[in-house]
Amino acid sequence: MSKRTKDQAARPRKRRDGLVVQELPEETLVYDLERHKAHCLEAASAAVWEA
């Protein structure tokens, strides 16, 4: 396994399922359908989450 692949494997993966996402002009709202918990991401946090 290459070093790049190991780095990628170590990264946390963005969940794609079981979420409701609403974009606001400066924030992103994420509702977790499994835990029934809502989160508000400001721009920097949203950028990390999207990466």
Place this chain on the structure above:
Amino acid sequence: MRVSDASVLGAVVARLPTGWRPRPSPVVDHLVSYVVGGESGRVRRLHLVYADARRLLRTTERREALAVLESHLTQAVAEMAPRRLFVHAGVVGWNGQAILVPGPSHAGKSTLVAALLAAGATYYSDEYAVLDPQGRVHPFPRPLQLRDAREMATSVEPESLGGRRGLGPLPVGLVAVARYEGGARWRPTPLTAGRAVLELLSNTIVARSHPSTAMATLRRVVSRARSFKGRRGEANETAAWLLEAVG
């Protein structure tokens, strides 16, 4: 809604949700039953309240049975309304905009709404903000439920507090998360739009069952509103601040 004794119909009808209408069909989405209790000779029968087949209450107190009945019917409407989103909140109108005060029961919503009415605001609700898909708020005109020091609720018509009833939908101009705390001073901090949605969502009846619809509607609510959060003490001081803030 069905009862086992026609003599209680008047008391039950008085507690039906605002805007109720009789339906000729016996087929219903949700059946609430009140089996009337009381004393007959040496036999004491309990008052029973059912929602479909689920028993909500058994009690010796007719007053308690009627209170649970009313509370459940209101909650059922809030959960089942197809085109409206119900958020626990006090609501008044002022200069063509609505002020929303979200919060759970016993958070002081009714007291603050009463102070706002006394200051000249228009009455929309002391219990639910009824929102349409555009994010406008509609009247939910039941009487205010003001509690005394012993937590006993009394129904109070808004007119007796100097208020008028709102008639049509209003855009929301201000969201104020104002939790009562004895001796506190109202020094609120602004909320971002996203934080305001979270505050409203935590007071939304169908947040868990319909989060996507709820968040879309609440996003429209806060897009036009300023939002604040803080602890409040005396209601009149906070009411004056809110009316000044919405302009």
